[in-house]
Amino acid sequence: MSPLQLSVFWRLSLAFFFNSFLFFLDIFLAVVVDAKCHAGNATSESGSKRGSTLPRNQSEVEDLFGEESDWVTKSDDRDSVCGWTSWLTYGQTVYMVGLLLGSLVGGALSDRYGKRPVLLFSVYVQAVCGLLPAVLPQPFLFLAVRCLAGVCCCCINNCSFSLAVEWTAPSARLWPPAFLGFCFSLGTMAGALLAWLSPTWTQLHLSLALPQFICLPLYRSLPESPSWLALMGRTDVLFRYRKGNAADKQCVDMLLGSNVAEKQKAAEAQKDQTTSGLLPFKHPTVLLRLSVMSYLGAATALTYYGICMNIGSFGVNVYSAQFFSGLSETPCLLIPLVRLDRRPFSMLTLFLSGAACFLSLLLSRHQCDAMLVMSLALLGKFCIIATIFILSLYSIELFPTVVRQRCMSMVNLWFRLGCLVSTLFPPNPEGALSLAAMLIYGGGPIIGCGLCLLLPETIGIPLPDSVDDCLRATTQDPVKRTRKLQSQMAVVGASE
Structure with a gap:
């Protein structure tokens, strides 16, 4: 594989690894919130039995409980989430609606502006969608963020599969879907482990969002599809890819298959039909x-x-x-x-x-x-x-x-x-x-x-x-x- 191909595949594998974190988030949220709310209700019942022994302010809590001095904070956080647990049942449906919307707009945007910018934008927005519920745990914001995360997930899937296949030789095209799917399954297992280690609402969202934020700068050097560049007449970018080294030059020439001018001529012949959709x-x-x-x-x-x-x-x-x-x-x-x-x-x-x-x-x-x-x-x-x-x-x-x-x-x-x-x-x-x-x-x-x-x-x-x-x-x-x-x-x- 040429350096350009390696650059494409390891970045796309990273995107697929993190894509699974938010994909199955609703499965863990129901368990985390139920356990947290039930524990909070049990604490409230035991506290009501103690009567006057309950602390009256946070300073008394710190004096009485020592390391458990965040009791008040946890109680407030529990109330803010447990008050709208019924909204969580709509989270998966709203996420599926987002996936549906992403399938409607993602393809047209990729054909017009390229797969690379759509993929980069989706990765950045998805990282923000994972962090917002931890900072602002509000029901309407949570559902809106889940819908937006679904749109980004769909765009990431479509652009990644196409970009990986278009950077692969015809004899090896079966490897990109299998490799990206393998990375998604690894992300599924890692997400289950992180969810098991994150017993609260805030910790769960932070543990799934922060790794994506840390890796965001790595996506900036992702190359664009050579076939799309040739059809759009972006010969300057193709020339930059080809002049890297001999392996990159041979890879781009092999992927294009025919003269770039012929591809541009074929694209112009069908331009009117293509733009009409x-x-x-x-x-x-x-x-x-x-x-x-x-x-x-x-x-x-x-x-x-x-x-x-x-x-x-x-x-x-x-x-x-x-x-x-x-x-x-x-x-x-x-x-x-x-x-x-x-x-x-x-x-x-x-x-x-x-x-x-x-x-x-x-x-x-x-x-x-x-x-x-x-x-x-x-x-x-x-x-x-x-x-x-x-x-x-x-x-x-x-x-x-x-x-x-x-x-x-x-x-x-x-x-x-x-x-x-x-x-x-x-x-x-x-x-x-x-x-x-x-x-x-x-x-x-x-x-x-x-x-x-x-x-x-x-x-x-x-x-x-x-x-x-x-x-x-x-x-x-x-x-x-x-x-x-x-x-x-x-x-x-x-x-x-």
């Missing part, structure tokens, strides 16, 4: 791909979030369950070692995830062993997260560069709608899910398995820059395309 809905090829990927996005979101947000319903400690939930995603780093093409791999993981999720939810309905139910659910979660990684890469390869982010935003929109629908199937007081939820979580991926037959194979081909490139790639044999690409790369290496 109607190109994805006009061409039958793009429309078919968009429809299938949109369904797959909604189905995988329903299954994934149905497991993640009900992880505490399996009868296991919520911190342990969340830790093992993150641990179950770490084997996804080995996905690139599987020698399967995009389409058969997606079909296999969709079928396995649907079967495992349906079986685990069926067992949970009949009150089976909690560890067995959770193990099957996490197996289904591993398969569905593998599907999400493959589909994230698949959608990047299916759509042309000139409208890629807009098409991905539409797919992500349906993904976020699936997230919202998953909140409509909460478990009953016994912890079991309804029959409708079981059928949706298990049947949705299995139906998507059949719809994958409508998609073309994209492994080993250059990213398409226009609809014509999509058509040419569809009519050519995948093996011939791969051999042609390998021969072109060999010629470029010999010339260097």
